[in-house]
Amino acid sequence: GEDVEQSLFLSVREGDSSVINCTYTDSSSTYLYWYKQEPGAGLQLLTYIFSNMDMKQDQRLTVLLNKKDKHLSLRIADTQTGDSAIYFCAERTDYKLSFGAGTTVTVRA
């Protein structure tokens, strides 16, 4: 979606933290999501955050939301080879989801 932007690529060393950034434009978004897509597969919901929250932590995942700047980030702690995938952020407005283009995360040994 043109209203949601992400950087296209991220390379990270195994064991380091990954940070994937996303910006969106619709201030009326109610929820923001992070999905993971592995090659040839559908999307797996990783986590979501309600628009009135600043942060949400779920095991190795930390989501930060700056509503003023319309900036969303996903931090993956202790990145593993199995984390290599495409990560999509999405904003929900009304009942629809608008997706970013996806960030391809490559984990190197």
Add this chain to the structure above:
Amino acid sequence: GAVVSQHPSWVICKSGTSVKIECRSLDFQATTMFWYRQFPKQSLMLMATSNEGSKATYEQGVEKDKFLINHASLTLSTLTVTSAHPEDSSFYICSAQTSSNTDTQYFGPGTRLTVL
């Protein structure tokens, strides 16, 4: 919980034929299902929104007579690509929405359509 399946996972067909793709919510009832199309290395583009028992709502630029959607029950929606052509080759993904507070969409594994 919240598992969505699609069938078939891949299909190859000749130009001019029609192809039906099924989307099922396996362990929950989905009041709304969505159909997306994804081109290689691109994001998902919403094609249509399907509510059980009513006509689908198509996004701008999506031909409703080309992509027929039927949402016969709370657990099944079908997408039929009619008179398929090579430019219809794509990855089609469905999602099903729960009726929870978050109305989260859960995605199927996708169907790879190749039209020769």
